[in-house]
Amino acid sequence: MSANGPCSRSAVAVATGLNKATVTSLVNELQTRGLVKEMGPQHAGSVGRPGVALGLDGSRAGALGVEVNVDYIAAIATDLAGRVLIDRRIGFDAMGSGPDRSLDELARMVEKTLADLDRLGVTPAGITVAVPGLIDTTTGTVVFAPNLGWRGVPVAGRLAQADLARDIPIAVDNDANLAALAEYTSGVAAGTSDLVYLTGEVGVGGGVISGGRLLGGADGFAGEVGHVMIDPSGERCRCGRVGCWETRVGLAALVRMATPDRAYGTGPQLVRDPEERLAEIEQRRAGGDPRVDAALAEVGRWLGIGAAMLINLFNPRVIVLGGYFARLADPIIPAAQRELARLGMSDAFERCRFAASDLGFGAASRGAAGVVVERALSDPTGISIRMSPSIGVIEGTPTA
Amino acid sequence: MSANGPCSRSAVAVATGLNKATVTSLVNELQTRGLVKEMGPQHAGSVGRPGVALGLDGSRAGALGVEVNVDYIAAIATDLAGRVLIDRRIGFDAMGSGPDRSLDELARMVEKTLADLDRLGVTPAGITVAVPGLIDTTTGTVVFAPNLGWRGVPVAGRLAQADLARDIPIAVDNDANLAALAEYTSGVAAGTSDLVYLTGEVGVGGGVISGGRLLGGADGFAGEVGHVMIDPSGERCRCGRVGCWETRVGLAALVRMATPDRAYGTGPQLVRDPEERLAEIEQRRAGGDPRVDAALAEVGRWLGIGAAMLINLFNPRVIVLGGYFARLADPIIPAAQRELARLGMSDAFERCRFAASDLGFGAASRGAAGVVVERALSDPTGISIRMSPSIGVIEGTPTA
Numbered sequence: 001m002s003a004n005g006p007c008s009r010s011a012v013a014v015a016t017g018l019n020k021a022t023v024t025s026l027v028n029e030l031q032t033r034g035l036v037k038e039m040g041p042q043h044a045g046s047v048g049r050p051g052v053a054l055g056l057d058g059s060r061a062g063a064l065g066v067e068v069n070v071d072y073i074a075a076i077a078t079d080l081a082g083r084v085l086i087d088r089r090i091g092f093d094a095m096g097s098g099p100d101r102s103l104d105e106l107a108r109m110v111e112k113t114l115a116d117l118d119r120l121g122v123t124p125a126g127i128t129v130a131v132p133g134l135i136d137t138t139t140g141t142v143v144f145a146p147n148l149g150w151r152g153v154p155v156a157g158r159l160a161q162a163d164l165a166r167d168i169p170i171a172v173d174n175d176a177n178l179a180a181l182a183e184y185t186s187g188v189a190a191g192t193s194d195l196v197y198l199t200g201e202v203g204v205g206g207g208v209i210s211g212g213r214l215l216g217g218a219d220g221f222a223g224e225v226g227h228v229m230i231d232p233s234g235e236r237c238r239c240g241r242v243g244c245w246e247t248r249v250g251l252a253a254l255v256r257m258a259t260p261d262r263a264y265g266t267g268p269q270l271v272r273d274p275e276e277r278l279a280e281i282e283q284r285r286a287g288g289d290p291r292v293d294a295a296l297a298e299v300g301r302w303l304g305i306g307a308a309m310l311i312n313l314f315n316p317r318v319i320v321l322g323g324y325f326a327r328l329a330d331p332i333i334p335a336a337q338r339e340l341a342r343l344g345m346s347d348a349f350e351r352c353r354f355a356a357s358d359l360g361f362g363a364a365s366r367g368a369a370g371v372v373v374e375r376a377l378s379d380p381t382g383i384s385i386r387m388s389p390s391i392g393v394i395e396g397t398p399t400a
Numbered sequence: 401m402s403a404n405g406p407c408s409r410s411a412v413a414v415a416t417g418l419n420k421a422t423v424t425s426l427v428n429e430l431q432t433r434g435l436v437k438e439m440g441p442q443h444a445g446s447v448g449r450p451g452v453a454l455g456l457d458g459s460r461a462g463a464l465g466v467e468v469n470v471d472y473i474a475a476i477a478t479d480l481a482g483r484v485l486i487d488r489r490i491g492f493d494a495m496g497s498g499p500d501r502s503l504d505e506l507a508r509m510v511e512k513t514l515a516d517l518d519r520l521g522v523t524p525a526g527i528t529v530a531v532p533g534l535i536d537t538t539t540g541t542v543v544f545a546p547n548l549g550w551r552g553v554p555v556a557g558r559l560a561q562a563d564l565a566r567d568i569p570i571a572v573d574n575d576a577n578l579a580a581l582a583e584y585t586s587g588v589a590a591g592t593s594d595l596v597y598l599t600g601e602v603g604v605g606g607g608v609i610s611g612g613r614l615l616g617g618a619d620g621f622a623g624e625v626g627h628v629m630i631d632p633s634g635e636r637c638r639c640g641r642v643g644c645w646e647t648r649v650g651l652a653a654l655v656r657m658a659t660p661d662r663a664y665g666t667g668p669q670l671v672r673d674p675e676e677r678l679a680e681i682e683q684r685r686a687g688g689d690p691r692v693d694a695a696l697a698e699v700g701r702w703l704g705i706g707a708a709m710l711i712n713l714f715n716p717r718v719i720v721l722g723g724y725f726a727r728l729a730d731p732i733i734p735a736a737q738r739e740l741a742r743l744g745m746s747d748a749f750e751r752c753r754f755a756a757s758d759l760g761f762g763a764a765s766r767g768a769a770g771v772v773v774e775r776a777l778s779d780p781t782g783i784s785i786r787m788s789p790s791i792g793v794i795e796g797t798p799t800a
Binding site: 134143144146193194206208210211213215216217218219220221222223224225227228229230231232233239240241305308309312313314315316317343345346347348351352 | 534543544546593594606610611613615616617618619620621622623624625627628629630631632633639640641705708709712713714715716717743745746747748751752
């Protein structure tokens with residue numbers, strides 16, 4: 001029904017080859033779960049007594065996507081039709097807090113959002129957690145997150161222990177992969193079957209959609225662009241190696257060059273929501289601080305150098321710039337394009353463009369919610385909705 | 401039948417849902433084309449009068465894969481069962497000869513191989529040409545082949561004009577992509593759904609199998625590993641840019657370091673089949689020439705640096721080393737592994753191994769023939785076999 005719009009029980013029977021008694025029984029079950037509703041008599045194209053049109057009821061079940069990143073924790077809740085119900089983010093020093101305190105804070109964010117969903121009469125079908133690192137998705141464990149300093153952290157297990165989510169399934173996945181899925185389904189390059197998404201955060205992750213599918217690799221670790229060595233004579237990275245791309249284009253690199261008096265650290269007074277940092281950088285740029293323009297040009301140049309590698313290897317049509325890259329796209333993209341034009345080798349370079357994401361720092365949690373929706377729709381039998389009345393949709397904006 | 405082994409007309413009717421008259425008519429057509437043969441009565445598991453088992457007759461139709469590379473031209477012909485019938489290679493200065501003379505020489509190779517197939521009673525179902533460069537596969541045109549110095553060369557059109565192949569369909573594709581497919585179907589890492597193949601030639605191409613599918617990208621240009629900038633302070637590449645990976649690991653780089661008196665040029669006396677060059681390098685290594693060991697260690701080190709990038713981006717289980725890398729795997733792989741261990745960031749590095757291809761310089765033409773087989777089996781109606789008797793199979797070894 002989701003692909004074909006509302007249709008009658010008879011039409012479902014014809015399309016699936018199931019007999020009508022079976023269809024009636026299945027529809028009853030989905031109605032009981034609050035996932036299907038009757039939408040009135042169906043007329044178009046039918047002969048004889050009109051059937052009753054059945055439609056997907058996406059408003060009563062929801063999906064929760066949360067993200068823990070270096071300097072913030074975010075949550076986005078949607079209904080199964082993809083409408084955003086809740087969108088919030090808080091600045092948080094995950095880098096300095098360690099896994100235990102970070103997961104406590106994440107659990108509080110989850111608890112608060114679940115309570116809000118409850119008030120909205122929406123039953124969550126699942127929770128997916130986005131983390132900037134290498135994830136063992138089968139166990140929901142962070143194998144290694146260089147910028148958080150986490151190794152072997154069982155995120156799904158810890159959240160399950162917190163007992164907020166009770167029977168709600170919890171998954172964990174890489175932030176950039178989830179954000180790439182969000183871009184592919186609903187962002188500025190939606191439907192572009194070959195795209196690369198770059199997270200502009202302290203770390204720079206990549207999610208690759210190739211031929212319409214997320215590139216996973218053997219362990220789901222593909223697209224780890226931030227730690228490709230791009231400057232052999234460069235600086236030491238938090239991963240322990242030298243010259244990684246993110247030491248040139250990550251948010252910490254920009255802050256160090258543009259506002260050296262505000263550089264990253266792990267003390268509480270040094271941690272701020274990335275939006276605050278960016279507001280300060282924009283303010284100083286407007287005030288004519290030459291360090292800011294120079295820093296943005298340098299980030300753009302290294303972004304172009306890395307983009308040339310990505311085009312050679314993945315041949316995408318669009319490189320979607322997320323996170324802070326999107327916020328500062330106006331100065332950064334022209335600098336990146338100039339470098340790319342210098343390094344371009346084939347038509348593939350001319351056919352590829354940069355695009356600034358409009359999903360902001362919420363792209364990963366948006367994608368995380370999208371994965372929950374996708375799973376729920378492909379197997380709705382796991383969902384069980386309380387039959388209290390729905391009280392409408394709150395279009396969300398980020399709030400603390 | 402190919403997936404299930406011999407079976408009767410009745411069994412085909414049951415499996416496909418077609419009625420028996422239709423199956424009989426289709427089988428007659430395939431028998432006329434020489435693609436199906438009766439293999440005797442079928443007993444196993446059947447009730448009542450036994451049907452006649454039908455089997456795929458792959459020996460009467462064949463596939464031709466050819467390759468033009470910097471310093472050789474190669475051809476491999478197989479039957480539709482994948483058995484190699486003809487395998488030949490000649491040293492040829494494609495780099496210095498330009499597209500016209502190179503395509504004349506390629507046409508002669510095709511003509512000779514087609515004549516041999518004719519003598520074997522095998523009808524070619526198609527020809528695929530492998531070229532080390534970016535290919536527009538819809539028109540069979542080489543868009544850009546940096547190491548051949550070709551731009552916009554209509555290879556398929558030129559071969560069609562030569563009128564040797566008459567009605568045989570001609571396709572053109574990237575050498576590394578074709579070799580990767582050959583490795584995935586029949587090489588040392590056969591069945592490994594995440595692998596990267598590297599062509600060890602003058603140029604270094606890459607073919608990526610990810611999740612069991614060839615990674616194409618938006619234009620089929622993905623996997624262009626040789627021109628990723630890996631050494632910003634390095635040498636100028638034939639593509640015009642600086643520091644490309646192949647300036648560090650290509651065969652020309654090895655020859656320049658190991659046997660500087662034999663370095664590459666475009667004069668006829670400087671061009672030799674790569675096997676000859678490798679024989680000389682091995683001979684000097686056995687003679688204790690320290691330049692050779694130093695050169696191999698240096699190539700291995702840069703191979704490890706590039707492999708780290710490939711593991712971060714593609715997360716493969718195996719990196720298959722083709723061409724000259726395979727021939728000199730003993731000294732090269734340990735040096736590459738040492739560098740990789742130094743750069744490794746996650747379990748993905750430990751779980752990935754190097755493997756030396758056993759398909760030699762024939763991998764791309766083998767893959768090219770494989771693509772023809774694949775297409776012929778998925779739509780056999782395009783094949784029309786002369787009904788002369790088959791005269792057996794010649795197991796090929798490379799011959800001039």
